[in-house]
Amino acid sequence: MAKENVIRSFVGNDAYYKGEDFPRFFVRYIGNVNEGELIHHHFRVASQHRTGFYDVIITVKDTKLLRKSCDCPQFDKAGTCKHVAASLINYYDDIIHDDYEISNDVLDLFLQENGDGSQERIKEQINLGLDFSFEDKKIYYKAKIGTKRLYALTKSKVDGFIKAYNNRENFEFGKTFTYEPDKHFFSKQDEKILDFLFSYNEGRSYGYYYYANNPLEMNDREFKSLLSLMNNKEFTINGYLDVLGVKEECPKIFKLSYDNDNYHVVLNNDTLILDNECKYIYDDKTLYLLPNNISRLLNVLKNKELKDLCFKEENMVKFKNGLLKEIKNNLIVEDSVKNFTIPKEKKTMVYFDIHEDHIVGMVKYNYDGVVIDRFDINNDIVRDLEFENQVVQDLARYNFELNDKEYILYDFDDVCDFLEGGIIEFSELYETFTSEKMQNTNILKKSRVETSFGIGKDGILNYEFKVGDVPSWEVSKILSSLKNKKKYYKLKSGDILKLDGNQELEELEKLNEDLELDEKMLSSGGVEIPKYRAFYLQTLKDEKYKNVKTNKLFDTFIKNFKKYQDADIKFSKQDEEMLRSYQKDGVKWLYTIYKCDFGGILADEMGLGKSFQTICFIKQVLKEKKDAKILVICPTSLVYNWKIEFDKYGENIKYLVLADNKKARHEALENSNNVNVFITSYGLVRNDFEDYEKKEFEVCVIDEAQTIKNYQADMTKCVKKIKAKTKIALSGTPLENSVLELWSIFDFIMPGYLNTLMKFREKYQVKDVDEKSLDILKNLNYQIKPFILRRLKRDVVKDLPDKIENIVYLDLPEVQKNLYKELVDDTKKRMDELIETKGYKSAQFEILALLLRLRQVCIDPTIIYDDYKSDNVKMDYLLDIVNSYVRDGHKILIFSTFKKAIDHVKKIFDDNSISNYVIDGSVKGKTRVQLVDAFNKDDTNCFLITLKAGGTGLNLTAADIVIHLDIWWNPQVENQATDRAHRIGQTKNVTVVKMVTKGTIEEKILDLQQKKKIVADNVMEGHSEQVLSKLSEKEMRDLLTMDMK
Known part of the structure; x- marks a missing residue:
């Protein structure tokens, strides 16, 4: 197909005819882009009145026109235009290479005459x-x-x-x-x-x-x-x-000569400046496009009408440092100029040496074989100051400082960085020389670290470590430097050990930190460690430090302890029948702890029989030591519970309850040769400490061990001073609010195991729950895990009925709601005053007291306002559901933090003929036991209990409904109370009802509990529900926000 027809077919007749009106120079070919087999040709076409341009793109595949585009308005409307046509009319042959047509063109070009003999065709x-x-x-x-x-x-x-x-x-x-x-x-x-x-x-x-x-x-x-x-x-x-040619450079157009004591710089006679701006010169049939610096210089000379720049010898230095720098590559030096050389070759030479942990550098330059010190003055050679200064800038990058013609690197880390990498860079840039001493100074990037745990035949546990051939006293200094974030350490041998990024040393330092060893302890290369740390060491080895070695005695010791279930214990026939499988394991674990001279925490969930397991363990101790003295300490409210437990399970154990007057207690202790077990309360231990201080016990057991969580209390201090071979703590919640409580319990069972309080607090009392904090708490878990045995009901008692929890949200009635709002406003105002005058930290307890009033109004306004007679949403709801539960034959436990609330409930129940018992702080131990026994046997409907008085130690499995009138800061306390019913012996599902008033502080406490759910999970391996850490000011203020519709 002819070219014209191809273009017409592609663009249309109308566009083609209009495109013919465009002259060729209206169309400019910009270039093309290849995309596989496609070639996109780009044109720029002037508008018809030459007021602008349009961009045209024509796509070609092989020899065919494929696609077209133009950014003119006509193309948007019609899909074609005259600009595309003009591009093809003028450049078709350039973008379509048809081999057949090209061949014909070539033939036509060289044909001189056709057969008709008419026309010459050579162009x-x-x-x-x-x-x-x-x-x-x-x-x-x-x-x-x-x-x-x-x-x-x-x-x-x-x-x-x-x-x-x-x-x-x-x-x-x-x-x-x-x-x-x-x-x-x-x-x-x-x-x-x-x-x-x-x-x-x-x-x-x-x-x-x-x-x-x-x-x-x-x-x-x-x-x-x-x-x-x-x-x-x-x-x-x-x-x-x-x-004949064009060059973008400047030839040698200047000449330097010497005549009559003067130097002369003139323009070469053969050089012709073509333009007024001195941008172009003509020389030797070549047009030169001059660089800007030469153009500027020629302009200056021209403007000052200087055809000859003349100066004396004394100005030669100025010339060299000024004008010569600009024209040295364009200068011809005539023979009349003596002692003046423009070097052709130049290089920098740097010399380094080490003096007293500093690096000293000297710089020299080589110009055509002539070596010059940086600070020498030599007027015979034209020196390149810009070239010379480059090495100075590079030295400055590494912090070298000029001191009396020497460049000195002072800082030790800078010295080591330079030895490690800087010297290599300098060697690549410059001719570099180093002294023998510097060459013999090595940077050691890796260390051969060996660590081991071992138990000797003497039974002593040792930890040993080595770092290559470095003496042990120096290793401790290396680790100290690493701890202080030093990058390098200079060994006595003269070599330098790189600390930064040294994984082997970092792992050793972390291991020593985990073991809480200081520099003094490490200086000998080995440390004797208490045997009870063996399990922690093994955990560290398994979890973090795989390369640590252990000896056979160590491995055997760990293996035997972990297999405590295999301990050779023979139970009596009665115990064999009564003990569940997990309880037998618990007894064996306690016995293993005892035999290894350790201490332990039996932390089974409430209701799994910790006291029963403990009594069975005491039996095993008394089998071996018939005259052993064992002390059981518990809260006052549980003293008689323990008496009942010993009566039930401790056949043939001679026990004595120390609960009479002081004189009687003293005499009982003094005349106790025939007694093995003493049962007393925390308070009485404090009162009778002078008597206990003189005694030594084989075993000391503390029940509800969280009682000694306050490490500053006199009672706690007295309990910890009791002397016993083995100390056992019983607690369903060894950690309630703070890890410091856990430290206090461990300070009783194994003093010093978790270090001093100050060091423990510094390391483990985390403020924010983040990844770093979780790692810290995980490390704490490694340490305590071997000495805490904790089982959950869901894991060990498969047939225990379910515990069904229901949260009931109640709207405050109008009067109670307004009362709450007024109290919130008053609380905010008083809180601001307290914080302003005392600061948040000092005012915290007073603020908590203010919040207490808000909780009381939500539960029962009559707690605060005796004359309150209006609607009371919780009391009304409580009466409704209790009546319903009683009709269905259920027995109910009702808990509240506040005694006044319990008193009000009792009055309501008495007025409505709902039978009930009450336990609060005024009820003595014997009476408590009698009431519990009666409730479990008779048909009394309800048991009203204050959390503090009856939240622990009671066995109330007759009840299957538990109602919490109010929300406690720590749900562990609520769970303990609930477990009075949900425990071993329970045969029915237990329903738990929690009443929460919507939009109030109670709902905020629930939210806060969920947010604080992590600390104990990481310390106790996820078995505790949560820990409430101290409230921040923001959290405290958030409690006062209201969301009431």
Whole structure:
């Protein structure tokens, strides 16, 4: 298909005819982009009135036109336009390479006569001549066209020639030469030049290109663009200077000479400055485009009319440091100049040595074989100060400081950094020399660390460590440096040990930190460690330090302890029948703890029989030591519970309850040869401490061990001073509010195991629950895990009925709601006053007292206001559900923090004939036991209990409904209370009802409990529900926000 038809078919007839009106120089080919088999050709086409441009893209695949686009409005409407057509009409042959058509073109070019013998077909090349001139900061050019003789493209001819050239028509230049497209052609280079000349000034009409016979004007940017098209094309300047090449550089155009005691700098005679701005020079048939610095210099010389820059010897230094730096590469030094050399080669030499942990550097330069110290003065050689200063800048990057012609690196870390990497960089940049001492100083990046735990035949547990061949006293100093975040350590051998990123040393340091060993303890390379730490060491080895070695005795000891279930214990027939499998394991665990001279915490969940297991363990002790003295300490309310437990399970155990007056207790202790077990209360231990201080017990058991959580209390201090071979703590909640409570219990069972209180607090009392804190708590878990045995009901008693928890949200009635709001406003005001006068920390307990009033109003306004007679939502709801439960035959436990609330409930129940028992702080131990026994046997409906008085130690499995009137800060306390019913012996599902008033502090406490649910989970392996850490001021204020509709 003919080219014209192909284009018509692609763009449409209308676009094609309009495209024909565009001259070739209206269209500029920008370039192409290849995308696989596709080629995208980019054109820029001038608008018809030359007011702007449109971008055209034509996509070609093989020799076929595939797609087109243009950013003109017409293309958006019709999908085609004259700009696409104009691009194809003018450049079709350049973008479509049809081998058949090309072959024909070649044949046509070389055919001289056809068979008809009519027409010569050889084309003759037309030459394009250009001449440029520079005048008044402007550049002009003239164009000439012809074959042998060149004809000027004058104003009268330019318009016609452009039209003829674009339309491929003949054009007559003179009588002897006519341009004929069929006979003549321009070279590809000349075509590009013509396209540029006809289009670069597209904003003007053709008629303004010339005026009279004057040449065309162009600016500096356009001239340089044109020169980029004229590679190897000859042209002239000013009509007579032949130019054979163009270079963007400056030749040697200056000359330095010496005459009559003066130096002279002059411009080379052969150099011709072409323009007023000194941007172009002509020299040896070459046009030079000068760099800016040379142009500026020539301008200065020209403006000052200095044809000869003359100076004396004394100004030579100024010349070298100033002008010479600019022209040294463009300067010819004549023979008349003596002792003046511009070096051809130069290099920097740096010398390093070590003196007293400092690195000393010296710098020298080599100019053509002449070595010069940096601080030498040598006027004979032209020195390159910019080149010389580079090494100084590099030295400064490594913190070298100049001191009396030497560059010194003082800081030890900087010295080591330089030895490790800087010296290599300098060696790559400069010729570098180092002293023998420096070469022999090694940076050791890795360490051969060996660590081991072992038990000797003497039964002593040892921890040993080695770091290569480094003496042990130095290892401790290395680890101290590492702990203080030092990057390097200089060994006595002179080598330098890299600490930063040294994984082996970091692991050793962390291990020592986990073992809480200080520098003094480590100085010998080995440490004796209490045997009870063996389990912690084993856990560390298993979890974190896999490379630690252990000896056979150590492994055997760990293995035997972990297999406590295999302990050789024979139970009595009665105990064998009564003890569940997990309880037998518990007894064996206690016995193993005892035999290893350790202490332990039996932390089974409430209701799993901790007291029963303990009594069975005591039996085993008494089998071996019939005269052993064992002390059981418990809260006052549980003394008689223990008496009952010993009566029930402790057959043949001689026990004594120490609960009479002081004189009787004293005499009982003094005359106790026939007694094995003493049962007393925490308070009485404190009162009778002088008696206990003299005694030594085989075993001391404390029940409800959280009682000694306050490590500052006198009672706690007295209990901890009791002397016993083995100390056992019983607690369903060994950790309630703070890890410090756990420390206090461990300080009783194994003093010193968790270090001093100050160190423990510093390490483990975390404030925020984040990843780092969890790692810290995990480490604490590693330490306590071997000495805490904790089982949950769901894990060990598969047949224990379910515990079903229901949270009931109640809306405060209007009067009670208004009362609550008034109290909130008053609390906020008083809280602000307290914080302002005392500070938040000091005012915390007073603020908690204010919050207490808010909780009381939610539970029962009559606790605060005796004359309150209006609606009381919790009491009303309680009466409704209790009546319903009683009708269905359930027995109910009702708990509250506040005695006044319990008293009010009792009055309501008495008024409504609901039978009930009450336990509060005023009920004595014997009476408590009697009431519990009665409730479990008779048909009394309800048991009303204050949390503090009856939250622990009571066995009330007759009840299957537990109601909590109020929400306690720590749900552990609530759970303990609930477990009075949900425990061994319970045969029915237990329903737990918690009453929460919506939008009040009670709901906020529930939210807070959920947010604080993590600390104990990590310390106790997820078995505790949560721990309430101290409230921040923000959390305290959040409790006062209200969300009541």
